[in-house]
Amino acid sequence: MLTVMLISVALVVFLAGNLVRVVKFLRMPSPLRWELYPIPKGPQERQRYGGSYFEDSDWWTKPRASSHKSEAVFVLKEVFLLRGVWENFRGLWLWSWLLHWGLYLYLLITLFAIGEALLPADAGALVLHAALIYGYRLACPLGLAGALGMLAMRSWHPRVRAFTTRTGIFDLLLLGSIFATGNLLLTTGPDGLHSMIRGLARFPTRLGNHSVTWHLHVCLVAFFLAYFPFTHMTHAYMKYFMWHQVRWDDSASVHDPYAAKELAVNLQRKTSWAAAHIAAGGTAAWSEIVADADGNGAGKRA
Amino acid sequence: MHKVSDIASKCGQFSQAPVQSLMPLPAPYDRIADLPPRKVLNQKVLDKIDTSLDGFSALGLARPQTRKEEQKFVERFLSGLEKLLSKENNWTFIEQLKLSLEHCARCQTCVEACPIYTASGHDEVYRPTFRSEVFRRLVNEYAKPGGKALAWLKGEHVELNAATLGRLLESAYRCTLCRRCAQACPMGVDNALLTREVRKLFSMEMGIAPKEIHEKGSMLQLRTGSSTGMNARAVRDNVSFLDGEIRDQTGLRIETPWDKEGADVLLIHNAGEILAWPENPMAFAIILEAAGISWTMSSELAGYDSVNYGLWYDDAQFARVAVRQAEAARKLKVKKIVLGECGHGHKASMVTADRILTGDLNIPRESALVLLRDIVISGRLKLDPSRNDFPVTLHDPCNMVRMMGIVEPQREILRAICPQFREMTPHGVNNYCCGGGSGFAIMSGYNFEDWRFSVAGRTKLKQILDAFADCPSPDVKKYVCAPCSNCKGQFRDLFQYYGVWEKSGILYGGLAELIVNAMADINQPFIKWEFH
Amino acid sequence: MDSSQGILQVFTWNNHEVEVDEDGFIQQPELWNDQLALALARTDGVTELTDAHWKIINYIRSYFQEFEIAPMIRKLCKETGFSLREIYDLFPSGPAKGACKVAGLPKPTGCV
Numbered sequence: 015m016l017t018v019m020l021i022s023v024a025l026v027v028f029l030a031g032n033l034v035r036v037v038k039f040l041r042m043p044s045p046l047r048w049e050l051y052p053i054p055k056g057p058q059e060r061q062r063y064g065g066s067y068f069e070d071s072d073w074w075t076k077p078r079a080s081s082h083k084s085e086a087v088f089v090l091k092e093v094f095l096l097r098g099v100w101e102n103f104r105g106l107w108l109w110s111w112l113l114h115w116g117l118y119l120y121l122l123i124t125l126f127a128i129g130e131a132l133l134p135a136d137a138g139a140l141v142l143h144a145a146l147i148y149g150y151r152l153a154c155p156l157g158l159a160g161a162l163g164m165l166a167m168r169s170w171h172p173r174v175r176a177f178t179t180r181t182g183i184f185d186l187l188l189l190g191s192i193f194a195t196g197n198l199l200l201t202t203g204p205d206g207l208h209s210m211i212r213g214l215a216r217f218p219t220r221l222g223n224h225s226v227t228w229h230l231h232v233c234l235v236a237f238f239l240a241y242f243p244f245t246h247m248t249h250a251y252m253k254y255f256m257w258h259q260v261r262w263d264d265s266a267s268v269h270d271p272y273a274a275k276e277l278a279v280n281l282q283r284k285t286s287w288a289a290a291h292i293a294a295g296g297t298a299a300w301s302e303i304v305a306d307a308d309g310n311g312a313g314k315r316a
Numbered sequence: 317m318h319k320v321s322d323i324a325s326k327c328g329q330f331s332q333a334p335v336q337s338l339m340p341l342p343a344p345y346d347r348i349a350d351l352p353p354r355k356v357l358n359q360k361v362l363d364k365i366d367t368s369l370d371g372f373s374a375l376g377l378a379r380p381q382t383r384k385e386e387q388k389f390v391e392r393f394l395s396g397l398e399k400l401l402s403k404e405n406n407w408t409f410i411e412q413l414k415l416s417l418e419h420c421a422r423c424q425t426c427v428e429a430c431p432i433y434t435a436s437g438h439d440e441v442y443r444p445t446f447r448s449e450v451f452r453r454l455v456n457e458y459a460k461p462g463g464k465a466l467a468w469l470k471g472e473h474v475e476l477n478a479a480t481l482g483r484l485l486e487s488a489y490r491c492t493l494c495r496r497c498a499q500a501c502p503m504g505v506d507n508a509l510l511t512r513e514v515r516k517l518f519s520m521e522m523g524i525a526p527k528e529i530h531e532k533g534s535m536l537q538l539r540t541g542s543s544t545g546m547n548a549r550a551v552r553d554n555v556s557f558l559d560g561e562i563r564d565q566t567g568l569r570i571e572t573p574w575d576k577e578g579a580d581v582l583l584i585h586n587a588g589e590i591l592a593w594p595e596n597p598m599a600f601a602i603i604l605e606a607a608g609i610s611w612t613m614s615s616e617l618a619g620y621d622s623v624n625y626g627l628w629y630d631d632a633q634f635a636r637v638a639v640r641q642a643e644a645a646r647k648l649k650v651k652k653i654v655l656g657e658c659g660h661g662h663k664a665s666m667v668t669a670d671r672i673l674t675g676d677l678n679i680p681r682e683s684a685l686v687l688l689r690d691i692v693i694s695g696r697l698k699l700d701p702s703r704n705d706f707p708v709t710l711h712d713p714c715n716m717v718r719m720m721g722i723v724e725p726q727r728e729i730l731r732a733i734c735p736q737f738r739e740m741t742p743h744g745v746n747n748y749c750c751g752g753g754s755g756f757a758i759m760s761g762y763n764f765e766d767w768r769f770s771v772a773g774r775t776k777l778k779q780i781l782d783a784f785a786d787c788p789s790p791d792v793k794k795y796v797c798a799p800c801s802n803c804k805g806q807f808r809d810l811f812q813y814y815g816v817w818e819k820s821g822i823l824y825g826g827l828a829e830l831i832v833n834a835m836a837d838i839n840q841p842f843i844k845w846e847f848h
Numbered sequence: 849m850d851s852s853q854g855i856l857q858v859f860t861w862n863n864h865e866v867e868v869d870e871d872g873f874i875q876q877p878e879l880w881n882d883q884l885a886l887a888l889a890r891t892d893g894v895t896e897l898t899d900a901h902w903k904i905i906n907y908i909r910s911y912f913q914e915f916e917i918a919p920m921i922r923k924l925c926k927e928t929g930f931s932l933r934e935i936y937d938l939f940p941s942g943p944a945k946g947a948c949k950v951a952g953l954p955k956p957t958g959c960v
């Protein structure tokens with residue numbers, strides 16, 4: 015019972031934590047542009063070499079082409095093939111890829127398993143059922159191999175060793191033990207992990223007798239869920255901001271009806287940067303700072 | 317091997333930056349013994365300034381002499397840190413800052429992309445993630461609730477003292493903000509952005525920045541109109557002298573138009589061109605007149621200097637200059653601003669200032685490379701490529717190319733007028749920085765130049781030599797086309813340091829000069845094969 | 849600490865003192881005179897200032913008085929009649945770091 019409560023609480027923390035993070039970033043003032051090429055937008059011909067609309071004369075008069083397809087292709091390559099790591103750190107790639115695929119599969123199969131558990135049993139469900147079991151049989155060994163390989167890299171590889179932190183090791187151990195206990199579950203029960211999800215998904219008030227491994231696995235997953243929103247692992251979805259809102263955000267203010275309004279709000283913000291050429295120990299609105307031609311300190315000295 | 321926390325060590329130099337570990341260069345630059353000896357700072361200077369990072373000094377930061385001074389230094393840093401993390405003080409970049417602070421996996425995928433780190437022979441102090449990690453840990457430990465306890469728990473404690481701060485600050489001036497590492501990061505974390513935020517903190521809170529880019533740079537620009545110190549009278553005097561030079565050299569009678577209201581194009585050069593590479597503004601005048609463009613220059617404050625050094629270190633200075641430049645254009649009611657061959661000026665004005673210049677200040681801004689491309693391709697000029705029949709390679713200024721995607725216009729021109737044009741490897745958006753980025757090209761205090769040439773410019777030099785590997789003899793005159801003042805400044809000094817003109821016959825220069833050199837109606841060659 | 853960066857040094861000549869920056873440019877232009885010019889030239893290995901030197905120094909100074917900036921190198925050559933090579937022969941550190949320094953001007957700034 016305790017285990018079930020734990021995972022429920024963890025799920026709530028997981029959802030709330032991630033939501034808070036996303037909302038925090040959504041509410042940030044819209045930043046100055048800081049794009050980085052190549053950007054997967056615009057005509058294919060240009061994308062080939064990373065060109066932009068700035069290559070057109072009178073670019074502000076031309077229609078803006080955006081290509082969601084190219085962006086999607088880019089993201090998919092990054093997510094499923096870890097393109098960036100492949101190109102820039104081949105030695106890490108295999109382990110990282112295994113770990114990521116272990117996680118993806120585990121997550122995907124779990125979602126399916128929940129769905130299946132909630133559906134009435136029929137012939138179709140049987141096929142799905144079998145598929146799910148094999149899914150887990152794939153996910154857990156992949157993930158475990160990835161976690162172990164990454165641990166080895168983190169501890170020995172000269173390129174990363176000096177930058178290995180306790181949290182780095184901890185995260186890998188955590189993921190590794192989730193996959194390890196998952197593997198154990200696969201060997202103990204008739205359909206191990208899958209029946210676990212079934213058990214959990216039906217929100218039982220009474221659970222049957224489960225092995226220690228079962229409880230351990232659920233607890234580890236619960237801990238991971240609650241821990242995840244507070245770690246760099248949120249890069250999984252925060253990449254949206256880093257790629258779309260920063261690296262690829264080339265939208266020009268001439269085409270943005272809100273730009274002037276946002277700027278007006280930002281210029282009213284008060285700043286207290288203390289250097290002599292800014293607010294010099296006082297505070298001043300950004301509009302005053304910008305207007306201060308000599309840079310002699312627009313702040314009203316306290 | 318160094319630990320990140322060693323940054324706080326009170327004694328000694330963090331890295332010795334030994335010349336023996338430097339990435340080898342091809343012959344005849346392969347003998348370490350042939351390098352000019354490093355400048356030795358006298359003891360009096362060494363006692364006063366902080367060189368504890370790697371023995372070099374970009375800023376000449378004064379070491380705090382007493383405990384009280386040190387405490388004050390740390391306190392001011394902490395108050396700056398708080399501001400950097402607040403929307404009110406840092407609305408300009410807080411989103412990017414937090415994204416990059418919170419999502420690094422410390423996977424080191426980015427590090428091999430850095431031309432400085434690799435050129436140094438993998439000196440840990442220049443690793444792109446090193447300064448970011450120090451900074452990240454300081455933020456986590458000293459600017460977040462419960463940070464101290466968590467830092468101990470996670471084993472990420474970094475002592476905050478004058479040594480830490482001195483080294484962090486200097487290390488922020490060992491990165492050219494070229495953003496090659498950011499391109500390589502699978503997360504989208506940007507170590508260059510973090511570097512710039514560190515620079516900002518010191519400048520905006522404590523007024524600490526290299527004097528070449530602050531006091532004698534953006535401050536001087538706001539006061540006189542140009543970071544060169546040229547006021548409106550001086551710039552007009554100089555340009556009219558150049559008009560005379562055009563007449564003497566080519567026989568063309570050109571009068572550069574000043575403050576012509578309603579012109580199509582307001583041309584803004586990097587004012588340093590006028591003083592140090594006058595053949596570039598001359599070439600522009602010749603081309604624009606020959607192509608029949610309606611153009612003008614402005615003698616308004618900041619209207620004749622496209623530089624905006626704030627891009628490298630200070631948002632307030634950045635915004636002030638950007639607004640002054642736009643005001644100059646607004647006054648003249650021009651159709652568009654065309655930015656001359658200045659990379660950071662391009663990015664500052666066309667990209668970073670975009671959301672600061674709204675309403676009637678949003679005067680369209682275009683790259684000169686695009687205008688030149690249109691002119692060359694249109695056939696309006698009579699061009700004879702055989703006049704440029706010497707080996708030419710192209711340098712991609714990071715700000716125009718990696719950060720703006722202006723890749724092809726300059727190539728279309730070169731392919732049309734330079735029969736022996738060849739690319740460097742890698743090029744385009746994957747190019748290497750010249751090593752003079754983010755202000756380095758104009759920074760020369762103390763012994764900083766030794767570092768700038770032996771480490772920062774090393775990768776680029778190798779790339780250039782490789783591009784001309786088929787014709788290494790100094791008798792074959794070769795041309796590196798660098799459409800950016802800063803890059804040219806770096807090439808001039810870098811080539812001088814290694815004796816590249818004497819040993820390899822490689823000259824550098826802008827793009828417009830090559831076009832004029834190919835103009836069939838001009839009798840003499842425009843490019844003079846003298847090193848300058 | 850606002851202006852901590854940039855350590856000034858003291859340059860001594862004939863028992864006089866003047867502040868210089870780390871490249872040897874004097875910080876107190878009002879103290880400039882013929883003897884100081886010679887002393888500054890000596891730091892670059894120039895032992896005496898000939899008429900040719902003075903022609904350059906005087907032009908630089910008069911230009912600076914009018915425009916508050918050093919003349920561009922091309923203009924300097926044209927107006928004094930010396931080629932860049934000749935200027936380097938006279939002032940081994942070159943027009944900016946040599947001649948301007950001897951003429952008591954501040955160090956050139958900006959992207960030059």
Ligand code: SF4
Pocket residue numbers: 419420421422423424425426427445500501502503504505506507
């Ligand atoms: S910046 Fe990116 S590539 Fe570099 S260590 Fe961090 S996450 Fe990895």
Ligand code: SF4
Pocket residue numbers: 429430431432433443444490491492493494495496497498507508
């Ligand atoms: S921005 Fe460029 S110089 Fe700076 S750390 Fe990254 S790759 Fe190196």
